[in-house]
Amino acid sequence: MSKLPTTSRRCTNLLLQYIDDHVAVGEPLPTEVRMTELGQGSRTAIRSTLAYFIERGLIAGMKERQLLRKPREDDWFDVAELHSGTERLQQVLMERIYQRDLPPGAEFSEAELARASGVSTIAVREFLIGFSRHGLIEKKPRGGWRLCAFDPSFAHELGEVREMFELKAIERVAALPAGDPAFERLAELLARHEALGAAPAASHAEFPPLDREFHTFLIGLLDNRFANSLNDAVSLVFHYHYQWDKRDELPRNQYAVQEHVAILRALVARDVPAALAAMRTHLQSSRSTMLRALRNREKALREA
Structure with missing residues (x-):
């Protein structure tokens, strides 16, 4: 199946944890309404998750939702996959600030942020231009960016x-x-x-x-x-x-x-x-x- 969107992957991980903790082999999964609550997702996200469960052999079909086996470690999505490009950029910027890799007044390039977050330089540029409206960062005249100070x-x-x-x-x-x-x-x-x-x-x-x-x-x-x-x-x-x-x-x-x-x-x-x-x-x-x-x-x- 095609790669699940971020919301469906988050939903899938939450439901896998619930199944691992509360559903025995042979027992039915919760109702679709209950799964939207447990997975914190929409009906569409739940159906994508169920299709993933079928593909992985956890259930037999959309109507046959008895658990065929307990989840394995490789059924979960990696945490890094659960972040969109913008989320990864924010996370990288936050971590660098927390760890003092970017102290006040520090300069950085679009290329280094792109490498660290695993997204394109075009996406980085769009993110930084949009975020610069808040006054936290500013574009340098000859290229690159700088963390700003405030009064x-x-x-x-x-x-x-x-x-x-x-x-x-x-x-x-x-x-x-x-x-x-x-x-x-x-x-x-x-x-x-x-x-x-x-x-x-x-x-x-x-x-x-x-x-x-x-x-x-x-x-x-x-x-x-x-x-x-x-x-x-x-x-x-x-x-x-x-x-x-x-x-x-x-x-x-x-x-x-x-x-x-x-x-x-x-x-x-x-x-x-x-x-x-x-x-x-x-x-x-x-x-x-x-x-x-x-x-x-x-x-x-x-x-x-």
């Missing part, structure tokens, strides 16, 4: 717009029916945050990717292209500025984890006022942290 007024403006979208996302959760798959996802995010919160302090270095996943999921509930675009900029901008001041990184991450936990617990309990209050607290502390990073950077530049 406090930019930070305030970005924080204000972020607050509008994030609080609107909380309200969107409140409007969802009780059985919506979003609540299962919220519960899963809560469990991961609680596990990280209970882990040793050194483990909190793993927080930035989880932070991005948490906010991306919430913003995604708005189903708004402008909100999604802003979220990409927010995630990069906020974590980017943290790189200037690493002295309190772990305590800062520990505190942010607990702020996320407060938001998630309120959302799972459908306590909207508490969720809104917890989100406002989190956004305010996040903005304060970025402004402090800006002040530290400016102080370091003056003293250099």
Whole structure:
């Protein structure tokens, strides 16, 4: 069969995990409606997944959905395959920022980003041109790109717009029916945050990717292209500025984890006022942290 699209591959991996954990050989798969919830996909994605299961010998046919064998390791799609070109570009850029391969003011080329992400230079150029609208990166006059710095007024403006979208996302959760798959996802995010919160302090270095996943999921509930675009900029901008001041990184991450936990617990309990209050607290502390990073950077530049 032709290569499955990214959404179907994600859906397939989720359903394979469910089958491995909950379905015995000879038992039927869940109903199609239930599989759309478990796989977090559309009916079309589910049918593509079922066709894949038939091809792999997991089930006999679309109507004969009794499990013929348990999933093997090679039935799952590799995690790297689950990212679109744009997602891989964002991931590479984020990882380089986290690992300080691209410190503030660093220059980079389209070619090196294309090699690192495995996408074409044309795709990289389109992504960077589109992303440059947010002010995080700029095109150099003679070619290449540069990571930019921001002033406090930019930070305030970005924080204000972020607050509008994030609080609107909380309200969107409140409007969802009780059985919506979003609540299962919220519960899963809560469990991961609680596990990280209970882990040793050194483990909190793993927080930035989880932070991005948490906010991306919430913003995604708005189903708004402008909100999604802003979220990409927010995630990069906020974590980017943290790189200037690493002295309190772990305590800062520990505190942010607990702020996320407060938001998630309120959302799972459908306590909207508490969720809104917890989100406002989190956004305010996040903005304060970025402004402090800006002040530290400016102080370091003056003293250099």
